[in-house]
Amino acid sequence: MTREEMIRHARQVLSDNDRGTYTVPTKGLYPFQWNWDSALSALGFSHFDEPRAWTEIETLMAHQWDDGMVPHIIFHQPDDGYFPGPEVWGTGREVPTTGITQPPVAGFAVRRILDRARDTGLAAEKAKALLPKIHAWHQWFYRARDPQGTGLVAIIHPWESGRDNSVDWDDAFKRVPTEDVQPFTRRDTAHANPEHRPTDEQYKRYIWLVQKFRSLDWDNTRLHDASPFRIVDPGFNAILIRSCQDVADLAARLGMDQIAAESRDMADIGIAAMETLWSDRMGQYLCLDRSIGQLIESPSVGGILAAFAPIPKDRAAALAQRVMTLAKTCEYLIPSHDPGAPDFDSLRYWRGPVWLIVNFMTANGLERAGETVAAERIVTDCLRLIETSGFAEYYDPITAEPCGGAHFTWSAAMVIESLNTCELAA
Ligand code: DGY
Numbered sequence: 001m002t003r004e005e006m007i008r009h010a011r012q013v014l015s016d017n018d019r020g021t022y023t024v025p026t027k028g029l030y031p032f033q034w035n036w037d038s039a040l041s042a043l044g045f046s047h048f049d050e051p052r053a054w055t056e057i058e059t060l061m062a063h064q065w066d067d068g069m070v071p072h073i074i075f076h077q078p079d080d081g082y083f084p085g086p087e088v089w090g091t092g093r094e095v096p097t098t099g100i101t102q103p104p105v106a107g108f109a110v111r112r113i114l115d116r117a118r119d120t121g122l123a124a125e126k127a128k129a130l131l132p133k134i135h136a137w138h139q140w141f142y143r144a145r146d147p148q149g150t151g152l153v154a155i156i157h158p159w160e161s162g163r164d165n166s167v168d169w170d171d172a173f174k175r176v177p178t179e180d181v182q183p184f185t186r187r188d189t190a191h192a193n194p195e196h197r198p199t200d201e202q203y204k205r206y207i208w209l210v211q212k213f214r215s216l217d218w219d220n221t222r223l224h225d226a227s228p229f230r231i232v233d234p235g236f237n238a239i240l241i242r243s244c245q246d247v248a249d250l251a252a253r254l255g256m257d258q259i260a261a262e263s264r265d266m267a268d269i270g271i272a273a274m275e276t277l278w279s280d281r282m283g284q285y286l287c288l289d290r291s292i293g294q295l296i297e298s299p300s301v302g303g304i305l306a307a308f309a310p311i312p313k314d315r316a317a318a319l320a321q322r323v324m325t326l327a328k329t330c331e332y333l334i335p336s337h338d339p340g341a342p343d344f345d346s347l348r349y350w351r352g353p354v355w356l357i358v359n360f361m362t363a364n365g366l367e368r369a370g371e372t373v374a375a376e377r378i379v380t381d382c383l384r385l386i387e388t389s390g391f392a393e394y395y396d397p398i399t400a401e402p403c404g405g406a407h408f409t410w411s412a413a414m415v416i417e418s419l420n421t422c423e424l425a426a
Helices: 003-016 035-045 050-061 106-115 120-144 167-173 200-215 220-226 234-253 257-277 313-326 356-368 372-389 409-421
Strands: 287-289 294-296
Touching (some): 003 035, 003 372, 035 050, 035 409, 050 106, 050 120, 106 120, 120 220, 120 234, 167 287, 200 220, 234 356, 257 287, 313 356, 313 372, 356 372, 356 409
Antiparallel strands (some): 287 294
């Protein structure tokens, strides 16, 4: 496939999944607007339709809660092909949303779109309106998800990380009960191969947490401490830190001095605190199980995605080395779990498969740190996956088998972004 053909296919995916003011990740499996999918999709749109890129992020931020939280799904229209729908979440919003959040990548996306905008007037106007909202979301994280002021935020539901069924939280997740879960019927397994999806046992725990938070009226001043699941994920924190840094830079440029200063502080504190998650033995960052105060010795991509934040140079170099070591264990980087580890599963969602958005963010961070060999290898592998298997949700890192949903928005967006911005890809 030529570069032009690849971009043409990718644009077709985006336009097929475009619902006017927001994009669905893929028809059927995910029929609503997802938070980080949307922000990353905007990067793809920005190469051929800047106003549409801004609309994507504006629609997302229009559903921000009063406390600053930006929900992980916005249920713009009814669709009974997805579970759990609005009736399970019961958040009481006029346009229904879930009550949890997702990796805050919008700050990064806004800066990137503005930096290369052709319509600079429009971009400055849009960014000025969006920054206070994104900043309020970032502040919400440190208030609601780091009540002890450690500098690192916790997720309270696996769906918040995006890495729903990662091996990282197998042990912590066992502490989430399954009794009193209302009977339910999964819908995801009607759209995607059940072997590629989380297990029924995991779904019961996902829903137990939703019911628990709902019983607390989605009051974010109570949810963190009440959740039996509190994980500090290095990848998640890295995205937050990078977005704070990008908001700081943009705000300074746009004369929004208070936002700039507060964002810079949050990023600096976060970077210093990330050191507590570093493992010399594993050569990467690790998750922390906040409920028991222990690092989780699990070699997942969450600790490698940390390269997306402005981490110290020696840490970035070690992560680049870790990536190149993983390259010897699989055909396509970056497996979401180390293929040499016992719980690796090449097909099952976040327990092994490659995800292009994680690849993109990791490569971006490594490139910024001067680790170009690892970064280029990651981008090359993304394009090889697309060539071989099309725009899938995720891929087997050994066989390139396309997994999960097909015709997937963020995979297409990442290809447009990489082909337009990476020297190697061009
Ligand atoms: C799902 O439904 O699989 C999602 O990952 C939840 O956000």
